[in-house]
Amino acid sequence: MNPEDYKYTQEHEWVRVEGDVAVVGITDFAQQQLGDVVYVELPEPGAGVEQNQPFGSIDSVKTASDLYSPLTGEVLEANENVNSDPALVNSDPYQEGWMIKVRPSDVSQLDSLMTSEQYAEYIKDM
Amino acid sequence: MQTELSCTPLHTAHEALGARMVPFAGWSMPVQYTGVIEEHRAVRTRAGLFDLSHMGEFEVRGEQAVAFLNHALTNDASRLAMGQAQYTLIPYTDGTLVDDAILYRLPGRYLLVVNASNIDKDLEWLQHQLLGFPDVELTDKSAETALVALQGPLSEQVLAPLTDADLSNLEYYYALDTRVCGAPALLARTGYTGEDGFEVFVSPEDASAVWDGLLEAGRPVGLMPVGLAARDTLRLEAKMALYGHEISDQTNPIEAGLGWAVKLDKGDFVGREALEREKKLGPARKLVGFELKDRGVPRAEQSLYKDGEHIGFVTSGTHSPTLGKAIGLGYVPARYAAPGTEIQVMIRDKAARALVVKTPFYKREKGVAK
The missing domain is CATH 3.30.1360.120 (Probable tRNA modification gtpase trme; domain 1)
Known part of the structure; x- marks a missing residue:
């Protein structure tokens, strides 16, 4: 269910590396826990993000949560589509519902993240 | 634990x-x-x-049931016709609230329906109020x-x-x-x-x-x-109060806009003196509804501002599925309570503009009259 070629954080973000660009979003488990997403606040291109630090926030009808960056780097793009249609995060968290694209400054940080298998184990008892 | x-x-x-x-x-x-x-x-x-x-149900029986209920609750139980229900409040002596409740007059008994989170507290408080009403039987029926x-x-x-x-x-x-x-x-x-x-x-x-x-x-x-x-x-x-948010042991029903459920003409009752004073002088702060003009969603406990001045706090906030807008309730000084007043909500260190609006946010078009 969670794509195998992605890496995962304990805060339920995923990251997918495409060449020298890392795409970041939240997991299917996270969107299920949040319920209907109604608002996403993302950084502007050019902003710096740091591994394990908040880079934005997400509001569902019920609650608000911080978004944590899986990697350190510079924001190249924020997904305009989730601004105008936040429900994309619920309907397609791993593709259309991505949040930001980042140019990572240290790809070795990926090694500290969970594999899909480890993440599946991590959320099993939640 | x-x-x-x-x-x-x-x-x-x-x-x-x-x-x-x-x-x-x-x-x-x-x-x-x-x-x-x-x-x-x-x-x-x-x-x-x-x-x-999960909600709590208390049964009240006895000759003095109405007298007891009128002592311990703010609304007037004597006005209830057989089978009728009323929204009521359980006040502390200082006019703040133990809980809110629905009181039903039924054949041979009254039923008081209270919030799940307050069952034990309500029961203990109401049992204290029983002093002077030896005839009244108060029973917790929640488990049954x-x-x-x-x-x-x-x-x-x-x-x-x-x-x-x-x-x-x-x-x-x-x-x-x-x-x-x-x-x-x-x-x-x-x-x-x-x-x-x-x-x-x-x-x-x-x-x-x-x-x-x-x-x-x-x-x-x-x-x-x-x-x-x-x-x-x-x-x-529908702007219905939720205990722990719009109402609590830190708020009174007059400022919460629930003065209609406080009947001063029924005689003495717990909290009467404080509530009469509050009604007469008018509350210093009022519960208002607001709509967000900027993006974001207001949440309970966020601060409200007016032109840089900290004026109050949000009691509840959400994205309204019916209106498709971010809405909230909160307390502000009475002078800022008029619909049309511009205020700001501090959402994650950013001031979002909001407009005080008429409430309820949603009212059904027709239905059985209250």
């Missing part, structure tokens, strides 16, 4: 429906089944089914009572074939003893959603039959089971 959560008699039904269960007031309760917006809309346009078995609510414009249509009661003659805020899905039930035309609807009090053994019966009868017309998340957005749109 972790304590074991209580389960309602419908726990397995919720799990079978795929509900996400969360701890709430010591109970394991369904927060959502399919999605909060979808469930919310089902109640506004068709019908929704709620398990409210399951509660299923059917809410939404199609509620009457769904329920009618399943009960002996003549629903066309059951007015809003009235209740009667009858049968629902074959089970003995107290059937009330009350709710917490801003829609027409019913609340069905039954014994725990009968809860499944009533739940399954209503679910099955309602499915063809689009009825959905509804969790606590949509219950909160529904009540917020």
Whole structure:
């Protein structure tokens, strides 16, 4: 269910590396826990993000949560589509519902993240 | 410290429906089944089914029952016709609130329905108030009572074939003893959603039959089971107070806009002096509704500002599924309470502009008059 070629954080973000660009979003488990997403606040291109630090926030009808960056780097793009249609995060968290694209400054940080298998184990008892 | 959560008699039904269960007031309760917006809309346009078995029910009996209730509650119990219900408040001596409740006058008894999170506190407080009313018997019936609510414009249509009661003659805020899905039930035309609807009090053994019966009868017309998340957005749109948010032991009913449930002409009662003064002088702060003009969603406890000055706080906030806007309730100084006043909500260190608006945010177009 969670794509195998992605890496995962304990805060339920995923990251997918495409060449020298890392795409970041939240997991299917996270969107299920949040319920209907109604608002996403993302950084502007050019902003710096740091591994394990908040880079934005997400509001569902019920609650608000911080978004944590899986990697350190510079924001190249924020997904305009989730601004105008936040429900994309619920309907397609791993593709259309991505949040930001980042140019990572240290790809070795990926090694500290969970594999899909480890993440599946991590959320099993939640 | 972790304590074991209580389960309602419908726990397995919720799990079978795929509900996400969360701890709430010591109970394991369904927060959502399919999605909060979808469930919310089902109640506004068709019908929704709620398990409210966690709520508290106290029975009050005895010759002095009315006198006791009029002493311990703010509304006037003597005005209730047989079968009628009223919204009421349990005040502390200083006029702040122990809880809010619905009081029903029924043959041979009164029934007081209170918030699940406050059952123990309410019972202890009310038992203290019994001094001077030796004839009154106050009994906690919460464990012996399951509660299923059917809410939404199609509620009457769904329920009618399943009960002996003549629903066309059951007015809003009235209740009667009858049968629902074959089970003995107290059937009330009350709710917490801003829609027409019913609340069905039954014994725990009968809860499944009533739940399954209503679910099955309602499915063809689009009825959905509804969790606590949509219950909160529904009540917020209808500006119904939630204990711990709009009302608490730090707020009085006058500033909360609930002065209509405080009857000063009924004689003495707990908190009367403080509430009379508050009514006479007018509250320094008032509960207002606001809509967000900027992007974001207001949340409870965020600060409210007016031109850089900290003026109050948010009591509840959400994205309104009906209006498609971010809305909230909060306390502000009385001078900023007029609709049209611009205020700011501090959301994550950013000031978002908001406009005080007339409430409720949502009012159903027609229905049985209150």
